[in-house]
Amino acid sequence: MTKIDAINDRILQELSRDARQSNLALAERVGLSPSACLRRVQELERAGVIKGYRAVLDGEKLGTGFVAYVTVGLNSHTKATQEAFERAISRAREVRECHNVTGTVEYLLRIETFDLAGYKHWHTEVLGVLPQVRSITTYVVMGSPKDDRA
Amino acid sequence: MTKIDAINDRILQELSRDARQSNLALAERVGLSPSACLRRVQELERAGVIKGYRAVLDGEKLGTGFVAYVTVGLNSHTKATQEAFERAISRAREVRECHNVTGTVEYLLRIETFDLAGYKHWHTEVLGVLPQVRSITTYVVMGSPKDDRA
DNA sequence: GGTGAAACGTAGGCCGT
DNA sequence: ACGGCCTACGTTTCACC
Numbered sequence: 001m002t003k004i005d006a007i008n009d010r011i012l013q014e015l016s017r018d019a020r021q022s023n024l025a026l027a028e029r030v031g032l033s034p035s036a037c038l039r040r041v042q043e044l045e046r047a048g049v050i051k052g053y054r055a056v057l058d059g060e061k062l063g064t065g066f067v068a069y070v071t072v073g074l075n076s077h078t079k080a081t082q083e084a085f086e087r088a089i090s091r092a093r094e095v096r097e098c099h100n101v102t103g104t105v106e107y108l109l110r111i112e113t114f115d116l117a118g119y120k121h122w123h124t125e126v127l128g129v130l131p132q133v134r135s136i137t138t139y140v141v142m143g144s145p146k147d148d149r150a
Numbered sequence: 151m152t153k154i155d156a157i158n159d160r161i162l163q164e165l166s167r168d169a170r171q172s173n174l175a176l177a178e179r180v181g182l183s184p185s186a187c188l189r190r191v192q193e194l195e196r197a198g199v200i201k202g203y204r205a206v207l208d209g210e211k212l213g214t215g216f217v218a219y220v221t222v223g224l225n226s227h228t229k230a231t232q233e234a235f236e237r238a239i240s241r242a243r244e245v246r247e248c249h250n251v252t253g254t255v256e257y258l259l260r261i262e263t264f265d266l267a268g269y270k271h272w273h274t275e276v277l278g279v280l281p282q283v284r285s286i287t288t289y290v291v292m293g294s295p296k297d298d299r300a
Numbered sequence: 301g302g303t304g305a306a307a308c309g310t311a312g313g314c315c316g317t
Numbered sequence: 318a319c320g321g322c323c324t325a326c327g328t329t330t331c332a333c334c
Binding site: 001002004012015016017018019020047048049050051052053054055056057058061062067068069071086089090095096097098099100101102103105108137138139140141142143144145146147148149150 | 151152154162165166167168169170197198199200201202203204205206207208211212217218219221236239240245246247248249250251252253255258287288289290291292293294295296297298299300
């Protein structure tokens with residue numbers, strides 16, 4: 001397992017902020033020579049600490065202006081029921097995240113669609129037809145005062 | 151506003167998948183010369199369609215093995231109350247996302263800590279002391295069968 | 301949108317600590 | 318085992334077509 005010392009911590013912090021900065025700039029920021037810095041980055045990638053690099057897009061400029069979180073309760077807690085639900089949900093493009101949680105419901109989903117009509121369609125035509133679903137509660141996102149992933 | 155034609159769509163799709171692939175590889179994938187491709191990427195950045203580039207880290211390898219979603223209800227819906235709450239929440243490192251939602255509660259938060267003890271500390275010492283908070287419901291994440299951001 | 305060439309960055313061998 | 322130096326190679330970037 002790769003050791004996360006102070007320098008690796010700074011590297012990860014910097015790459016989380018801007019994954020496309022050059023290795024030269026990164027090396028200077030963390031106080032290392034370029035080659036030493038590159039070796040550390042490669043080791044972090046190899047070890048799986050860095051899982052990848054992604055562009056962050058502005059959903060509002062791209063037709064995913066509607067965001068909602070939806071809690072879903074199932075009518076059975078068997079493995080088969082959960083797997084069937086997860087399979088169905090994986091196929092839906094609108095579902096960006098699906099978390100299996102403890103509490104009064106089994107799942108918390110993040111849904112992104114073009115608008116409310118798009119959400120309604122997903123809600124009734126996709127989620128509504130799944131036989132495993134017992135309860136649905138929608139929380140429409142009006143704003144995100146803090147979002148470290150955006 | 152920048153037009154999202156078929157090629158820009160492919161560019162965004164590719165950069166979402168791997169933000170660090172070379173412009174040469176990207177150009178070939180979208181069927182453009184490197185210079186034309188670079189101009190499009192730069193324009194997408196300038197227009198704010200691409201908001202930035204981030205490394206995706208493996209939380210389990212880094213001491214944020216505990217993830218929970220928390221719904222928070224406030225005891226007043228005034229602007230001042232909301233702003234005070236949002237200011238307090240912004241300062242907390244454990245809060246990775248804060249969404250203002252419709253429904254029976256006002257906020258949905260994503261919390262990441264080292265372990266359950268770390269969560270308990272945040273729950274009682276940070277969230278518990280805010281005077282604006284009326285209700286708290288915790289949904290501990292046991293797994294994420296789908297997470298497009300990870 | 302494509303071409304070409306200069307500027308720049310990457311990546312890996314090598315040596316010192 | 319880890320960091321710094323050097324250099325060949327690849328990539329980015331931009332003026333020009």
